[in-house]
Amino acid sequence: MVQTRSLCQREAPAGTRVSTFVADVSEEVQVLAFRDAVAEAHQTDHIHLLFNNAGIGGGGSFILDGRDEWDKTFAVCWNGVYYCTRAFLPMLLASPEGHLVNTSSVNGFWASLGPMTAHTAYSSAKFAVKGFTEALINDLRLNAPHVKVSLVMPGHIGTSIVINSARILGRDPKNLSDDDLAEARERMARMGFDAGGASNDQIRQGMQMIAESFRDDAPMTAAEAAGIILEGVREERWRILVGEDAHVLDRLVREAPEESYEPSFMERLRAETDWMLGV
Numbered sequence: 001m002v003q004t005r006s007l008c009q010r011e012a013p014a015g016t017r018v019s020t021f022v023a024d025v026s027e028e029v030q031v032l033a034f035r036d037a038v039a040e041a042h043q044t045d046h047i048h049l050l051f052n053n054a055g056i057g058g059g060g061s062f063i064l065d066g067r068d069e070w071d072k073t074f075a076v077c078w079n080g081v082y083y084c085t086r087a088f089l090p091m092l093l094a095s096p097e098g099h100l101v102n103t104s105s106v107n108g109f110w111a112s113l114g115p116m117t118a119h120t121a122y123s124s125a126k127f128a129v130k131g132f133t134e135a136l137i138n139d140l141r142l143n144a145p146h147v148k149v150s151l152v153m154p155g156h157i158g159t160s161i162v163i164n165s166a167r168i169l170g171r172d173p174k175n176l177s178d179d180d181l182a183e184a185r186e187r188m189a190r191m192g193f194d195a196g197g198a199s200n201d202q203i204r205q206g207m208q209m210i211a212e213s214f215r216d217d218a219p220m221t222a223a224e225a226a227g228i229i230l231e232g233v234r235e236e237r238w239r240i241l242v243g244e245d246a247h248v249l250d251r252l253v254r255e256a257p258e259e260s261y262e263p264s265f266m267e268r269l270r271a272e273t274d275w276m277l278g279v
Contacts, residue, residue, distance in 0.1 A: 017042060025054045025080030026072065028087075035087040046094035049233075052081040052129075053103045053152075056165040059121030060187075069169050070121045077125030081132065098147040099233055100136070104129040106155050106249045113277045115263050137238055148236050150229075153250075155243035156277060157225045158218030162211040173207035219243060219274055245273045 001020050008018045019041035023030040039045065055077045059070030081102050092098035107113075108130035111123035133151040140147050166172045176184065181200045184207065188195045195203060220243045232240035241247050252260075252268055259265050269275050 024076075025084060026075035028079075028083045031080075031083040031087045034084075035091070038088075039091070045091065046098075047088060047091045048095050048097065049099050049101070050084065050088045050092060051101045051103075052084050053101075054080045055103065055105075055122075055161060056168055057122050057161055058165055058169045058171075061118035062120040064118070072169065073121035073165075074125045077122060078128045081129050085132075092147050093144055096146065099236075100133075100140075100147065100149045101152060101229070101233055102129050102133045102149070103152040103154070104133065106153055106246050108151075108153055110249055110253050110260055112261055114266055115261065117277075134238075148238075150233055150236075150238055150240055152229055152232075152240045152242060153246055154225055155241075155245035155249065156214075156218050156220070156275070157243060158215050158221045160211075160215050162214045166207075166211060173204040173211070176204060176207075214277075219245065245275055248272045 001022060005018055005020050009016075012018060019038065021034045021037045023034040025031055038047070056073055059065050059073040062070065085100060085102075092100060105122070105126040107119065107123040108126035111119065111127065113119045130151060130153070133149055136149045140149055171180070171184075178200055181203050184203060185195050195206075198206070225242045228242050229240055241250055249269065252265065252272075256265070266275075
């Protein structure tokens with residue numbers, strides 16, 4: 001948060017008031033405290049922009065993974081959007097013009113990372129965000145036409161979501177016990193990876209390398225993604241796809257929806273993109 005504040009202060013015009021607040025968006029009480037802190041820090045009863053972007057990835061299998069991790073992932077990715085929209089909506093409505101921006105994902109129209117990887121909690125939540133945001137288009141047009149809404153659907157963007165999700169969900173590779181690593185080995189085996197000859201330390205190092213590679217080797221940086229999102233908001237587009245892989249996935253799913261979860265779909269996806277998530 002200190003880094004975020006520093007970046008904002010460095011880039012903002014002189015005299016811009018920058019405030020920060022730490023909240024768990026899956027807890028409505030904390031979201032309401034966040035809203036109140038914004039109103040107090042900026043001495044205002046309205047806001048012009050609300051970006052709902054919080055997310056974590058976990059709870060892959062509804063069948064095999066623990067409920068706590070599944071519920072937490074769904075709560076952050078869906079409840080966070082719902083609670084923040086509920087909390088800040090009166091301030092958006094009080095503005096002369098406002099814009100609500102909700103981040104879904106390509107997993108909001110394609111509930112997969114690949115045919116060998118279960119991805120239920122995150123995908124379910126992102127589908128909910130997509131449906132909610134699309135429903136608001138007409139709702140706002142009828143009842144608050146001065147407030148616009150945009151749905152953001154990114155592909156693979158270079159962020160620290162994998163690293164941060166592991167930390168929040170208690171799966172930080174550096175801190176995993178040997179028992180935890182046994183579970184990680186089972187998960188890797190289900191995905192088709194043979195880790196039988198690797199030591200526990202090698203498994204830890206490998207998991208950390210995968211998380212860092214997701215951030216560092218992505219086809220698009222977070223800064224590039226932010227630029228596309230802001231351009232879409234300025235143009236008042238309700239549907240903002242981010243990344244070439246997002247555009248390709250959107251087209252492929254529309255072309256053959258009933259093939260979307262078959263191995264043949266992955267062959268088509270990999271033929272047109274550098275998609276490396278899931279197997």
